[in-house]
């Protein structure tokens with residue numbers, strides 16, 4: 668059988684460093700969208716606790732049972748990441764494989780919220796988005812999921828948008844770095 | 851302009867798509883007359899004052915919201931999820 672080599676959507680674009688901010692890629696691994704059937708949210712959360720040790724997240728919340736995490740991604744929807752979903756969950760929810768459909772970036776450094784302030788219409792400073800919180804919004808014209816992790820801000824976007832996303836963020840990083848140099 | 855999404859909090863207008871009168875949510879029963887369906891589809895109030903609109907939080911949580919606002923003063927009185935709190 669032919670062994671295919673997995674390619675990243677970044678090619679030589681990443682990592683990027685500018686001033687105090689660094690942009691890098693990370694591999695989100697298997698991702699599954701969990702969408703509870705009407706009235707089954709609590710039952711899904713119980714089934715997740717039994718199968719994986721974490722519950723279905725409230726809006727804006729991330730639940731975790733390392734290496735698994737579950738990110739709220741919209742009304743009636745969350746992404747289970749870091750490992751495959753138990754097929755038994757399909758009794759309570761629609762499960763849709765998202766693996767390789769999304770790309771994951773990490774923006775590190777104290778100036779990360781300042782960089783994204785040029786592209787994202789939501790306050791991402793730690794006081795507004797503390798660790799363990801997540802949200803859906805826009806980055807330029809792209810819909811994204813943004814989560815504060817210990818290492819920095821994690822950004823999920825559609826894989827087809829990878830090049831544009833890196834271009835937009837890297838430009839903003841250079842502009843913020845340039846401002847800092849000018850004082 | 852900013853709208854307060856019950857799930858996401860206060861967000862910029864660019865994250866939302868405007869659909870029209872909230873009356874669209876109240877579909878006639880399947881057996882309704884042609885005239886009732888026609889009225890539901892085509893007839894709209896045009897108030898100078900309080901009105902209820904549908905807005906889609908397209909770039910956020912994907913929820914449909916009913917926004918109650920004043921067409922004269924632009925005051926926004928409140929927002930609610932279409933279909934209530936389930937499935938969030």
Ligand SMILES: [Zn+2]
Nearest residue numbers: 855858910911
């Ligand atoms: Zn929302």
